[in-house]
Amino acid sequence: MITKKLTLSTIFILFLVTNVYTDTAIVTYHLYTKYDKLTTVSCSDGANGLMSWGYKDLSMMFPYVTAWQPASWNSPQCGSCAKIMWKGKYTYVTVIDQCGMINSAYSHFDMSK
Numbered sequence: 001m002i003t004k005k006l007t008l009s010t011i012f013i014l015f016l017v018t019n020v021y022t023d024t025a026i027v028t029y030h031l032y033t034k035y036d037k038l039t040t041v042s043c044s045d046g047a048n049g050l051m052s053w054g055y056k057d058l059s060m061m062f063p064y065v066t067a068w069q070p071a072s073w074n075s076p077q078c079g080s081c082a083k084i085m086w087k088g089k090y091t092y093v094t095v096i097d098q099c100g101m102i103n104s105a106y107s108h109f110d111m112s113k
Contacts, residue, residue: 025107027084030099032112034062041097042067046074050096053079058096067097067110082109 036058038044038051045051058065066084071077080095091111099110 025084025109026102027086027109027111028099028102029113030067030097030110032058032062032065032096034059038096042071042073043075043078043096043098044073046078048074048076048078050079061094061096063112064091064093065096065112066093067099068095069099069101069108071095071098073098084109084111 034057038049038055038057041050041058043050055061066082068077068080068082071080075098077095082093082095084091084093093109093111097110099108102108
């Protein structure tokens with residue numbers, strides 16, 4: 001069972017949030033920066049890539065970006081919006097990358113810190 005006793009100073013943040021797919025998800029963080037090139041993420045080019053939106057880096061979306069385990073190169077999940085709720089507050093993020101699965105019982109998001 002995952003606990004919520006971790007703090008923001010913890011290097012690897014892990015907590016449960018609500019999402020539309022499984023009601024709970026695992027959220028960790030990734031050290032994306034505002035000027036990371038889209039060529040460094042899974043949702044870069046291709047018909048469903050964010051470069052087709054005219055973007056070259058994360059600056060137009062940062063810090064509201066996330067990796068999500070089902071997103072892969074050119075997948076329809078690229079550019080989708082995720083609504084994350086934690087402690088009663090919502091954050092909307094754009095899926096830009098793929099992350100690994102930590103626990104198959106939960107969806108996994110790897111958000112910008």
